Amino acid sequence: MIQAKPLTAADFAPFGDVLDASGGPDRMINEGLCGRFHDRARLDFGPDGRACLSIFDAVPRDLPYELTLLERHPLGSQAFLPMTEHSFLVIVAPDAGGVPGDPLAFLTAPRQGINFLRNTWHGVLTPLHAPGLFAVVDREGPGVNVEEYRLRVPVTVTA
Amino acid sequence: MIQAKPLTAADFAPFGDVLDASGGPDRMINEGLCGRFHDRARLDFGPDGRACLSIFDAVPRDLPYELTLLERHPLGSQAFLPMTEHSFLVIVAPDAGGVPGDPLAFLTAPRQGINFLRNTWHGVLTPLHAPGLFAVVDREGPGVNVEEYRLRVPVTVTA
Numbered sequence: 001m002i003q004a005k006p007l008t009a010a011d012f013a014p015f016g017d018v019l020d021a022s023g024g025p026d027r028m029i030n031e032g033l034c035g036r037f038h039d040r041a042r043l044d045f046g047p048d049g050r051a052c053l054s055i056f057d058a059v060p061r062d063l064p065y066e067l068t069l070l071e072r073h074p075l076g077s078q079a080f081l082p083m084t085e086h087s088f089l090v091i092v093a094p095d096a097g098g099v100p101g102d103p104l105a106f107l108t109a110p111r112q113g114i115n116f117l118r119n120t121w122h123g124v125l126t127p128l129h130a131p132g133l134f135a136v137v138d139r140e141g142p143g144v145n146v147e148e149y150r151l152r153v154p155v156t157v158t159a
Numbered sequence: 160m161i162q163a164k165p166l167t168a169a170d171f172a173p174f175g176d177v178l179d180a181s182g183g184p185d186r187m188i189n190e191g192l193c194g195r196f197h198d199r200a201r202l203d204f205g206p207d208g209r210a211c212l213s214i215f216d217a218v219p220r221d222l223p224y225e226l227t228l229l230e231r232h233p234l235g236s237q238a239f240l241p242m243t244e245h246s247f248l249v250i251v252a253p254d255a256g257g258v259p260g261d262p263l264a265f266l267t268a269p270r271q272g273i274n275f276l277r278n279t280w281h282g283v284l285t286p287l288h289a290p291g292l293f294a295v296v297d298r299e300g301p302g303v304n305v306e307e308y309r310l311r312v313p314v315t316v317t318a
Binding site for chain 1: 196218228240283
């Protein structure tokens with residue numbers, strides 16, 4: 001059993017980026033009416049991939065959540081931007097010799113997205129509220145870009 | 160004076176892409192719990208640019224709106240994904256010999272994003288509700304990627 005902690009950029013840095021409008025904009029544009037928080041994700045599509053923008057519509061889950069499956073994308077990063085103001089559950093795990101180590105769970109604040117670094121073990125998209133609607137920026141290109149790992153013993157994630 | 164029309168993919172196609180979860184997913188992933196509406200934007204970052212993911216926080220506007228400025232990005236596309244469930248105002252114009260022609264205005268439905276094609280004249284980001292929070296996918300790289308055109312006579316955009 002693991003407990004989901006509030007997502008922070010520092011805790012999440014080994015796994016990816018927190019994407020939000022915190023900390024002040026990098027610059028103001030549009031005659032001062034828009035703050036630009038610039039280039040906040042370590043996007044990585046490899047030498048033969050390209051950026052791909054998709055919409056995901058996922059079934060909301062409840063806490064406690066039974067984690068049974070982790071996956072990673074060896075060829076590219078993957079960013080999730082909620083198209084709602086709801087928080088969602090983010091699960092990651094360090095790599096431990098080609099399989100996931102002990103998973104960590106985070107709860108985003110409302111109005112936060114995340115970007116998983118290339119090859120980071122993570123749970124599937126787990127919104128906690130309807131609609132589970134996200135914009136997703138990931139890699140399109142040749143090669144097999146997903147590896148799955150099914151846990152022998154499910155891990156319960158609590159609030 | 161122009162009236163904002165509901166955004167449709169067909170009307171908007173010459174200017175860009177409508178990004179939403181309409182029309183059924185291209186495939187189901189995550190054991191059937193997530194619909195993927197795959198690769199919906201004509202992203203274009205040119206030969207020497209790269210994808211850049213930023214957050215924009217813009218001041219909400221009201222209708223009627225006074226349009227005074229159009230701009231375009233000659234080196235790359237630019238996608239706006241609302242991080243709220245609110246609709247927003249989208250203004251575009253055809254090119255007329257290097258300057259904007261007559262502008263058109265669209266109101267998105269809730270839960271819709273858009274992608275402007277490279278070199279498309281458009282108004283600045285105009286949310287109509289707070290928070291005016293968007294994920295933006297555009298181009299980073301060398302070169303001057305913005306051209307502005309200030310209208311001599313403002314155009315009033317109505318609902």
